[in-house]
């Protein structure tokens with residue numbers, strides 16, 4: 190083998206190396222591997238958050254309607270969160286919290302024999318459907334300093350259900366407020382609801398005005 194042949198072989202080897210190297214540089218640019226922005230896998234789970242987002246969108250349904258649409262069985266099951274501290278039965282004992290029989294439309298903080306916090310004593314007013322709804326959503330926000338250490342019920346539909354349940358635990362159940370008329374598009378979408386009713390009305394009005 191003369192040196193010329195050796196050179197050819199070396200040249201071929203080097204050339205191949207160079208080609209492979211440049212190929213890897215080029216493909217590296219094309220198939221660049223980016224480190225993930227967030228480490229680990231994202232697992233899509235429908236959890237409570239989905240529920241709260243829904244709940245946040247819910248207030249557009251008026252409380253009156255939620256109450257009328259409430260499922261009584263749901264109410265009884267939501268009320269299980271309260272029984273550690275409250276008795277719902279007639280003549281039920283005061284526990285951690287006061288007995289809640291006849292609570293609807295009763296004066297706030299007046300259940301016989303219960304030692305209310307000053308915050309509750311000072312709240313005044315009556316436990317109307319609306320007040321109960323606000324209170325049960327976030328007790329310590331509505332009555333700052335209350336001794337009811339309960340985080341609250343996030344879902345408006347759950348609150349409505351338990352309030353209906355509460356309203357039934359009474360000698361003379363307070364009738365539910367009448368549902369409010371809500372047009373169909375309003376229920377579904379908050380953004381688009383205004384457009385359809387006004388647009389045709391304008392068209393109808395236009396010839397009359399001219």
Ligand code: HEC
Pocket residue numbers: 267268270271272273274275285286287289292296297298299300304305306307308309310316321325334335336337338339342351355
């Ligand atoms: C950890 C115990 C606890 C839980 C759970 C609890 N409460 Fe209470 N609740 C209390 C206490 C204590 C008070 C009295 C608050 C005060 O004096 O500030 C109270 C007060 C109330 C009042 C005012 C009663 C009145 O006579 O003015 C209502 C209504 C009420 N609770 C409803 C509920 C409902 C409905 C639930 C379940 C969804 C619930 N609570 C869960 C402890 C609890």
